[in-house]
Amino acid sequence: MDMATTTTCPIQVQIPDWLQSCLSNDGHSAANLSEGLSESDRDLIARSFTFAHNLHEGQCRASGEPYINHPIAVASLLRDLGGTGTTIAAGFLHDIVEDTEVTPEELEERFGPEVRQLVEGVTKLSKFNFSSKTERQAENFRRMFVAMAKDVRVVVVKLADRLHNMRTLEHLPDEKRRRIALETREIFAPLANRLGIGRFKWELEDLSFKYLEPEAYRHIQELVAERRADREQRLSTAAQILRERLEEAGIQCLDVSGRPKHLYSIYQKMQRQDKAFHEIYDVAALRVLVETKPECYRALAVVHDAYRPIPGRFKDYIGLPKPNHYQSLHTAVIGHSGKPLEVQIRTLQMHHVAEYGIAAHWKYKEGGGSHCISPEDEKFSWLRQLLEWQNDLKDAQEYLDSIKDNLFEDEVYVFTPQGDVVALTRGATPIDFAYRIHTEVGNHCAGAKVNDRMVTLDTELQNGDIVEIITQKNSHPSLDWLNYAVTASARNRIRQWYKRSHREENIARGRSMLEKEVGKNGFEALLKSEPMKEAAQACNYQTTEDLLAALGYGEVTLVQVVNRLRDAAKSRQKEEEQQEATSLEEEVAVREMNAAPPAPPASTGKSPITGIEGMVYRLAGCCNPVPGEPIIGVVTQGNRGISIHRQGCHNLEQVDGDRLIPVNWNQNQVEVAKAPTYPINIQIEVMDRVGVLKDILSRLSDNNVNVRKAEVKTYPCKPAAIDLCIDIRNRQQLDRIFNQIRQMSDVIHLRRLGNSQED
The missing domain is CATH 3.30.460.10 (Beta Polymerase, domain 2)
Known part of the structure; x- marks a missing residue:
């Protein structure tokens, strides 16, 4: 879909003969030009075209042609593939929900539930807000694959839509052309190949080639023509x-x-x-x-x-x-x-x-079989894997990388000892083979034979190899396997096993993190309370222990848990006003009130800190406060000025109350575009694999965060520890990057150094 503009289009609507025959009352002509379509199909096609034509009236594409020419072209491609009236109607209507005020319910009322399901499956999430283009793209694909599992025609309509957009890509700005062409080559052409639609695959690849590498394209074109x-x-x-x-x-x-x-x-x-x-x-x-x-x-x-x-x-x-x-x-x-x-x-x-x-x-169906192909079919094993990763891979970039890895066809074919063929990504090892057979086979893999010879688990498999996995009850995955497992499904299952096997440790870590945030007073009662159960369900976990485990290994952030708890406590407080409040919100409020006197009003001056104008001050290295966090000043001994601490810093327990000074961040300084940065030390515990540091640094770079120092510590068969010193502008930026890093499936634990309080 490309953005339409409302104006007078200089080019006329182009109605192909087959569509004209559906609109005509000449039954003989319709039968000839719409071969394979029943009378009810032709009626549905005529009604859907008329509806789309009226809604897109006056809209033009970037090329200057009427916008309705695009749905007509998409419907024509689907008709050439042998689609029924329902599929072709979805081609006419695929942009209606996104570009007009028509609702899915109205579509269903006019054209039936099948058409609605197809159109909703194709519709992008353009009406929702996401933090990045990567997240938006990942959510679009998540939605499309879920819809595809219900009806594979969804993705065929999407491919037809993308193919016609690629045919008319020259009318868009260069940057947008390259972005769409790259997405087409990395996702949609391999997807067409996975579905076996060769005529779409080849054209999508050639058109992407034309815009991504124009010089090479022209060179090959000239060689072929000569x-x-x-x-x-x-x-x-x-x-x-x-x-x-x-x-x-x-x-x-x-x-x-x-x-x-x-x-x-x-x-x-x-x-x-x-x-x-x-x-x-x-x-x-x-x-x-x-x-x-x-x-x-x-x-x-x-x-x-x-x-x-x-x-x-x-x-x-x-x-x-x-x-x-x-x-x-x-x-x-x-x-x-x-x-x-x-x-x-x-x-x-x-x-x-x-x-x-x-x-x-x-x-070419016989006997009018169903058009809805079940994803349980063997040919859709790759789709089932993508659906399994929907919940496992929280990070948007990891999910997109997994899609790309899974869609490309560069594969090797090996055999089980019983003679069954197993297709794996080229470069796959016995570990990938074991997890492809079954998760438990992979989790209990102790060794492998290839062509009746014992091999190491990092051996690269070749076409025609006969692979046998040796299992033992007491065997379990090793973190080293992540370095030579090639398939995303195997790597993901290894990570999941590690997290599950360390469940008690993760629960303990999650308890400790939450306890330090809310305080020890009443903490055990809080864990058993209804607000805690509601918070777990709001975070998509069944029990409080599941939530604590997820918090422990970084699948959910402490900020998210605290916010869900606060929301649950507020809701329950409204329902039971007479009940004694035990919510997290009140406990945090009491602790903050006891920690420091009220902060002074914000200043319009140039100093980052208000309340100490004209005094010498420094930021305490024990807690490294950043704008957006509650702070307090401490008069240092020896007349060395004011030391600025985070409220709740463990060193404040040693300070007399008369040495505390109320201070605050200057909001005017915090909000300026070129606000100063502050050094923060963090430690990330990760699965030790090749490239994990690069993936973390790329997320920091995407958020314009400078890295002052990086140190990696590795241990045999244990997680690695990455210590980073980064420059942060404010607490909001820190929370954002913490959330993105925690969502990486390789990250086990993330904490801020400098004081005993974890974020």
């Missing part, structure tokens, strides 16, 4: 020879045709294999279509008899289909001109699956 005539002549001659040979062998050949190689795939092979353009075998390719699977193998023998095969260039995707169910025989031969030629051999049904993927179920 030799087109010679290539077409060679393909035509080879096709004629193969037709004759196949006929002589008694094989009915449905088609032999040249297959254009897509520019991005040529570029990828040149880069990956470090080869020149003329060294790529399948720039010139023939596709042979036959009737049956046995004839595919007979046709292969004919091809190898007619031309000399190139060793090591044969792939049998019929016997071992790709995860998206693509099937074909691929072989590379030396053609009659002495140049390499790729030949693909498949049946007509295999060809339909290769072109339409999951949509082949609609376009």
Whole structure:
């Protein structure tokens, strides 16, 4: 979807013939041009188009054409894939909820629950506020995959929407073009490939290539164009020879045709294999279509008899289909001109699956089967993994990285001892294999055999390996496994086991953190109180212990828990005004009142601290206060000025009350754009893996936080400790980065150094 403007569009609405036939009362014409659509389908299509046309009336795209041309193009792509009236109607209406005042309930009333479900699944979360573009993007994908699990057509509509937007991307600013093209190449093209929709995948990749690497795109385009005539002549001659040979062998050949190689795939092979353009075998390719699977193998023998095969260039995707169910025989031969030629051999049904993927179920279904594909199907194992990570991976960037890792097809195929095929990410190890079989197999893995030979658990698996996992009841994951587990699912399960196995330790840590915040008085009663249970449920945990454990290993922040407790206490106080208040809000208020006298009013001066104008002062190194935190001044002994502490600092317990001075942060200084920064020391306990420090530093950089010092301490088979000194402007910035770092699945514990109080 691109933003529409309301004005007079110089270009007319473009209504294709198939749509015109649905709008027409000529039943004979409609039957011819809308083949495969029932009368009720055509009626739904006509009504949805009219509704969308009226709502988008007067809106123009960035190109100047009427906005309705975009929904028409999306619906046309879905119609070409064989979508029913419901799917095509969703194509017309996919932007309605986002761009107009129409509600999902009104959509359902007009067009039915299926159309509503598809449109809601495609709709972005543009009406909600997120702290970053990364978080917004992650939430969009979370929502889309959940909707896809209910009905896979959601993502097909989304792909059609993205494909037409990519076709018209030249009308957008350069920065926006690159951002959309990068997202398309990293997410949507691999997603189309996972669904097997080859015709979408290739075009999305080529269009992304065009905008992300324009010089390389033009170079490959020129190389392909220069030799087109010679290539077409060679393909035509080879096709004629193969037709004759196949006929002589008694094989009915449905088609032999040249297959254009897509520019991005040529570029990828040149880069990956470090080869020149003329060294790529399948720039010139023939596709042979036959009737049956046995004839595919007979046709292969004919091809190898007619031309000399190139060793090591044969792939049998019929016997071992790709995860998206693509099937074909691929072989590379030396053609009659002495140049390499790729030949693909498949049946007509295999060809339909290769072109339409999951949509082949609609376009070439028999007996009118259901259009809703269940994600329980084996082909959707990757989708189930993405759904499992919805709750496990709290950090937006980690979730996006997991999506990208899972969608790319670069895979290795290995076998279980029983002969079952298991597809893993290339570079996967026995640990990845064990967790792919079952979580408990991974958790109790003690060793592995590959091709009947004992191997180490970091051994890289190769195509065709037979892998056997040796388990023992007392075995358990090691933190070292994180360094050589390749798949995101394996790494996530290792982290989850570690957190669960240290549950008691995490509960104790969470109790300690909360107790230091609310005080010891009445703490045990607080843990058993109804407000505490309500706070746990508000944070999406079933019990108080679950909440404390999550607090202990950083899945939820102390600020979040305190806020939920405060909200629960307020609610209960309104309901039971006569009941003695035991809420966290009152305990914190009493403690703060006893800690210091009232703070002075804010000043309009230039000093960061008010209440000590004209005096020498320094910030106490024991607690390193920052703007936004309650502070108090202490007259130092020896006439060395005023020391500024955080209220609640443990060193204040030793100070006489007559040495305390009420002070406050100067709000005018705190809110200026170039406010001063203050050094803060923090310690992060993490799973010891390669790149974890880089991931933490990138989050600090995203928040414009300078790192003064970094020190990493590692221990064998134990978590690592990262000590950082960072520059912070105020408490709000500190809370924000603490929250982002705690959401990283590798982070076990995060605390602020300098005093006994943890944040």
